[in-house]
Amino acid sequence: MKIIFFGTSNVALPVLEVLDKHHEVLAVVTQPDAPAGRKRQFTESPVSVLAKEMGKKTFKPEKVKNNELLRMELENLKAEIFVVVAYGQILPRDIINLPAFKTVNVHFSPLPKYRGPSPIQSALLNGDQQTGTTIFILDELVDHGPMIAQEIINIEPDDNFITLSEKLARRSANLIVPVLEGYVSGKTTPLPQDDAAATRTKIITKNDGRVQWQKTAGEIYNQFRAFYPWPGIWTIWNGKKLKILDCRPVKKTAGLAGNPGSVLEGGLVACGNGQALQINSLQLEGKAETDIGSFLNGYQNFPGSLLE
Numbered sequence: 001m002k003i004i005f006f007g008t009s010n011v012a013l014p015v016l017e018v019l020d021k022h023h024e025v026l027a028v029v030t031q032p033d034a035p036a037g038r039k040r041q042f043t044e045s046p047v048s049v050l051a052k053e054m055g056k057k058t059f060k061p062e063k064v065k066n067n068e069l070l071r072m073e074l075e076n077l078k079a080e081i082f083v084v085v086a087y088g089q090i091l092p093r094d095i096i097n098l099p100a101f102k103t104v105n106v107h108f109s110p111l112p113k114y115r116g117p118s119p120i121q122s123a124l125l126n127g128d129q130q131t132g133t134t135i136f137i138l139d140e141l142v143d144h145g146p147m148i149a150q151e152i153i154n155i156e157p158d159d160n161f162i163t164l165s166e167k168l169a170r171r172s173a174n175l176i177v178p179v180l181e182g183y184v185s186g187k188t189t190p191l192p193q194d195d196a197a198a199t200r201t202k203i204i205t206k207n208d209g210r211v212q213w214q215k216t217a218g219e220i221y222n223q224f225r226a227f228y229p230w231p232g233i234w235t236i237w238n239g240k241k242l243k244i245l246d247c248r249p250v251k252k253t254a255g256l257a258g259n260p261g262s263v264l265e266g267g268l269v270a271c272g273n274g275q276a277l278q279i280n281s282l283q284l285e286g287k288a289e290t291d292i293g294s295f296l297n298g299y300q301n302f303p304g305s306l307l308e
Contacts, residue, residue: 001184002026004079004099007047011165012085014173015106016047019083020054022177026077027057029064031088065092074098081184084138085172096138101184103138106176108168110134110150112193115143116201120164124226127218129155131164133172135179137190142200146190149179160228206231213261213307217249217275235261236308237284245289246280261307267292269307 001023005016008031019025028051036043044052051058057077061070074082075098082103084091096103109119110132123131132152139145153171155164182188209231211220224233224247234243250268258270267279283289284299296302 001180002078002080004029004074004077004082005047006030006082006084006087006091008045008088009086010046011108011169012047012087013050014169015083015085015176016050018173018177020056023180025054025056026079027059027074029059029061029070029074029087032060032062064089064095071095071098081180083176083180090142091138093140096140104148104180104183105136105138105143105145106172107134107136107143108132108165108172109143110152111136111143111147112195112198114201115198117203118201120161120168121204121226122199122201123155124159124161124164125222127222131155131168133168133175135172135175136193144193144195146192148183148188148190149175151175158225160225162228204231209233211235211244211307213269214272216273217251217271217277220271220277221247221249237302237305240285242285242307243283244279245282248278248280250276250278259306263303263305263307265303267296267302 003019003023003025004027005019005025006029007016016025016028028047030045030047030051033042033044033048035041048058048060059070059073061067064070071094074095079099081099081101084103084105091103107119108131109123111134114122120131130152132150134147134150136147137145151171153167179188183190204227209223209227211223211233213235220233224244227233232243232245234241236242258264260270260272262270264270264276268276269279271277279292281289281291282295
């Protein structure tokens with residue numbers, strides 16, 4: 001099978017690798033190099049790096065929509081199907097419908113649940129015990145097209161965005177080859193999604209990481225899991241941003257009392273519903289990362305203060 005692959009982030013790598021092993025990947029389309037890190041140096045996407053190692057022809061268009069040159073170049077390659085995994089741009093109809101078998105997308109949620117840009121974060125944020133991966137045929141609406149395959153996986157209590165992404169990426173890589181072959185051969189019949197059951201997700205911003213201490217410790221921990229490592233969760237202490245780098249909810253808080261946001265002994269913080277969150281490591285604005293014990297030694301006024 002002749003394939004053109006669209007992808008950008010790390011989660012796309014396992015699918016690209018397995019497609020190249022079993023079929024012919026003619027070219028890769030990925031996002032342009034972008035500034036990254038503190039020095040803001042222009043950096044290739046993970047998919048771009050892998051494509052280079054594979055010796056694949058690579059396109060990095062600033063935009064896909066109304067890009068006639070890109071459309072012509074892709075058409076000239078005469079691929080049978082396009083495969084999209086975490087690419088980062090919405091493909092227009094003229095690109096989607098170029099190959100004979102159109103364009104297939106891998107989405108990390110049990111569609112129609114969690115359509116949109118942040119399905120993994122949303123599952124963790126909501127405390128879901130299961131999520132999944134869905135392979136479907138793209139159309140012009142967001143994560144809307146008919147489904148070819150779907151597989152459900154369990155979310156472990158300590159899973160975070162990184163670990164859950166890796167699980168979903170590996171599971172998708174295991175599925176992609178037989179699913180594509182079943183679809184192209186006509187053995188698999190695509191099924192429409194139930195639009196009435198659809199839920200949508202949003203683009204995550206840095207502000208989403210701010211902790212609201214009125215929430216329960218479990219809800220804040222889910223926020224930590226969902227936003228690890230970016231944007232992370234944070235609060236304000238003495239007018240400065242305080243990043244919480246590791247934490248755990250504490251269920252038994254007998255003898256401990258305080259309004260939500262009150263710092264208790266040992267780095268516990270009072271939360272809603274009489275619960276508490278144990279901070280294990282943190283970073284004060286302008287300072288290095290540190291464990292809670294060292295932080296308490298350096299800031300003895302931390303217990304008894306209020307986080308905002």
